[in-house]
Amino acid sequence: MTEKKSIRGQYGETLALLGEKYKDIVVLDADLSGSTKTKVFAKKFPDRFFNIGVSEQDMIGTAAGFAVAGKIPFASTFAIFATGRAWEPIRQSVAYSKVNVKIVASHGGITVGEDGGSHQSIEDIALMRVLPNMTVIVPADATEMRKVLETVVDYNGPVYVRSSRIDFPVLYDNTYTFTIGKGDVIREGTDATIVACGFMVSQALAAGDLLGKRGIRPRIINMSSIKPIDTAILVKAAQETGGIVTAEEHSIIGGLGSAVAEVVSEECHVPVKRIGVQDCFGISGKPNELLEYFGLTPEDIERAVLEVLEKRKYSIQEKDFGRR
Amino acid sequence: MQWSREEALKRLPEEARQIRIEILKMLHQSGSGHTGGSLSATDLVTALFFTELRHKPEDSNWEGRDRFVLSKGHAAPLYYAVLSRLGYIKAEELCRLRKMCCMLQGHPDSKSTPGVEISTGSLGQGLSIANGIALGLRLNKSDARTYVLLGDGEVQEGMVWEAAMTSAHYKIDNLCAILDRNGLQIDGAVEEIMSIEPLADKWKAFGWHVINIDGHRFEEILDAFEAAKEVNGKPTIIIAKTVKGKGVSIFENKVKYHGAAPNDEELEQALKELGHKKL
Numbered sequence: 001m002t003e004k005k006s007i008r009g010q011y012g013e014t015l016a017l018l019g020e021k022y023k024d025i026v027v028l029d030a031d032l033s034g035s036t037k038t039k040v041f042a043k044k045f046p047d048r049f050f051n052i053g054v055s056e057q058d059m060i061g062t063a064a065g066f067a068v069a070g071k072i073p074f075a076s077t078f079a080i081f082a083t084g085r086a087w088e089p090i091r092q093s094v095a096y097s098k099v100n101v102k103i104v105a106s107h108g109g110i111t112v113g114e115d116g117g118s119h120q121s122i123e124d125i126a127l128m129r130v131l132p133n134m135t136v137i138v139p140a141d142a143t144e145m146r147k148v149l150e151t152v153v154d155y156n157g158p159v160y161v162r163s164s165r166i167d168f169p170v171l172y173d174n175t176y177t178f179t180i181g182k183g184d185v186i187r188e189g190t191d192a193t194i195v196a197c198g199f200m201v202s203q204a205l206a207a208g209d210l211l212g213k214r215g216i217r218p219r220i221i222n223m224s225s226i227k228p229i230d231t232a233i234l235v236k237a238a239q240e241t242g243g244i245v246t247a248e249e250h251s252i253i254g255g256l257g258s259a260v261a262e263v264v265s266e267e268c269h270v271p272v273k274r275i276g277v278q279d280c281f282g283i284s285g286k287p288n289e290l291l292e293y294f295g296l297t298p299e300d301i302e303r304a305v306l307e308v309l310e311k312r313k314y315s316i317q318e319k320d321f322g323r324r
Numbered sequence: 325m326q327w328s329r330e331e332a333l334k335r336l337p338e339e340a341r342q343i344r345i346e347i348l349k350m351l352h353q354s355g356s357g358h359t360g361g362s363l364s365a366t367d368l369v370t371a372l373f374f375t376e377l378r379h380k381p382e383d384s385n386w387e388g389r390d391r392f393v394l395s396k397g398h399a400a401p402l403y404y405a406v407l408s409r410l411g412y413i414k415a416e417e418l419c420r421l422r423k424m425c426c427m428l429q430g431h432p433d434s435k436s437t438p439g440v441e442i443s444t445g446s447l448g449q450g451l452s453i454a455n456g457i458a459l460g461l462r463l464n465k466s467d468a469r470t471y472v473l474l475g476d477g478e479v480q481e482g483m484v485w486e487a488a489m490t491s492a493h494y495k496i497d498n499l500c501a502i503l504d505r506n507g508l509q510i511d512g513a514v515e516e517i518m519s520i521e522p523l524a525d526k527w528k529a530f531g532w533h534v535i536n537i538d539g540h541r542f543e544e545i546l547d548a549f550e551a552a553k554e555v556n557g558k559p560t561i562i563i564a565k566t567v568k569g570k571g572v573s574i575f576e577n578k579v580k581y582h583g584a585a586p587n588d589e590e591l592e593q594a595l596k597e598l599g600h601k602k603l
């Protein structure tokens with residue numbers, strides 16, 4: 001069994017550590033500090049923690065003000081309330097003004113589970129990605145969450161980081177380095193590429209194992225930096241592997257799949273297949289049941305890779321793709 | 325359904341007791357969900373549905389019905405227990421709360437549950453919706469009334485106060501808001517997290533008629549509903565002082581049980597306190 005770790009738990013821990021070194025960090029929450037784990041920071045630095053109550057727009061506006069006053073605000077709540085409820089204040093007061101606000105939201109995706117569609121955020125990546133000046137990061141495990149936080153605290157500008165309710169398998173050790181705008185080839189391969197983010201990186205690795213049994217070795221890229229996206233790594237993958245499957249715990253509209261398709265369609269045409277929530281809202285259920293229901297299992301990714309390989313065959317015949 | 329006042333005062337305590345039992349069994353089955361805020365509002369919502377609302381469980385879309393919006397959508401178990409006892413949904417559905425492809429979603433979903441007017445769960449939106457319903461009914465020359473249940477943490481949302489202005493500005497007097505003043509939200513006591521006092525004065529200043537009651541005394545609840553109907557040219561809010569987790573000592577006034585379902589032991593103790601024999 002691979003070790004699992006809570007990435008929101010990691011957020012709380014790391015934030016509390018960073019709070020020692022960075023005296024300008026202030027943390028805001030909207031009545032969910034136990035769930036987002038900002039409570040860990042709140043306990044240690046009560047004077048630098050502000051619970052704004054159930055009022056996400058006010059929280060974001062206040063965070064923007066803190067940034068203007070030279071502080072480094074981290075604002076947290078559930079992903080849908082952070083990015084959805086407070087979207088226009090984020091647009092105007094954070095992104096348009098280009099101020100140094102970090103939004104770190106928990107409960108991204110459908111693995112929120114039993115709370116149901118009202119609480120499952122399948123739109124946050126799209127909502128944040130569309131904003132100029134916004135950096136969008138979806139860490140794949142707790143180690144990466146820590147590295148991301150250590151990076152963005154020194155970056156001056158708006159950042160959105162998505163975390164999740166469920167624990168993620170630990171994929172990286174301490175030697176891993178995160179860079180804004182860079183993807184990570186987490187497994188080498190030449191037969192198609194799987195580009196994933198967040199929890200779906202683990203699912204992609206499991207899909208890679210399944211495909212391995214068929215003698216197929218896909219390249220697997222962790223695209224935690226969704227914006228700016230790593231164009232070079234995508235073009236290289238397209239050229240060298242000839243087909244791409246994207247996998248995200250988000251709507252197939254506007255998220256990682258869209259971002260990848262945008263790059264591929266402009267830079268290097270290869271077949272792309274998007275694994276994600278197929279333009280519908282979430283429902284109540286257990287995280288694992290929901291992953292199955294919404295087609296986000298390793299088997300679903302495996303099938304998509306086979307499909308892409310099939311399509312690639314045609315494109316090779318048609319366009320002599322790959323003949324040197 | 326509509327009981328006379330006398331009959332209601334006799335029967336409501338027992339009805340509310342049964343509903344609390346249903347809520348706890350349902351939450352225990354599902355293993356997750358919101359205990360505290362369902363129990364604090366049980367007496368209010370039971371009284372509303374059994375004595376005040378004009379509705380037809382066998383025809384949930386009946387045009388003449390009074391409307392109800394559960395703005396604090398996390399009290400879904402309460403809503404479902406009431407809808408089940410009234411016959412909107414089958415009793416056997418209750419044990420499927422929050423399960424895959426069930427009718428009873430974690431938060432009320434009008435697409436899947438008969439009797440639910442609109443989906444809620446994201447706090448702060450219900451009063452605006454209720455305004456729209458009430459204004460629509462007024463345009464339709466309907467005498468149906470609209471009720472909306474708000475949480476006290478919920479009123480920290482700015483949208484509630486935007487809506488509060490709208491209700492008063494348009495003199496929406498076919499609207500009655502009920503505020504479940506249980507004093508707690510998720511992170512702690514409302515007054516410690518983000519003070520909302522002086523609450524009655526705020527609503528008054530926003531142009532509302534305010535009625536303060538004990539939200540567990542049925543006489544006061546029924547009187548308040550009656551009084552609200554008599555108010556002309558103004559919206560009415562009933563600020564009901566309640567106890568979060570009401571009815572079960574281990575849940576009462578405990579922040580922890582905002583979003584925690586009872587485990588086996590807790591259910592057993594709870595049912596014992598509520599005088600229920602065995603599962």
Ligand SMILES: Cc1ncc(C[n+]2csc(CCOP(=O)(O)OP(=O)(O)O)c2C)c(N)n1
Nearest residue numbers: 031361445446447475476477478508509510
């Ligand atoms: C917009 C929004 N923000 C946050 C939440 C998460 N949340 C659910 S219940 C709750 C606390 C509500 O407190 P209160 O209104 O007092 O409810 P009650 O005590 O009646 O259960 C919060 C913050 C939400 N559902 N919607």
Ligand SMILES: [Mg+2]
Nearest residue numbers: 476477506508
């Ligand atoms: Mg409350």
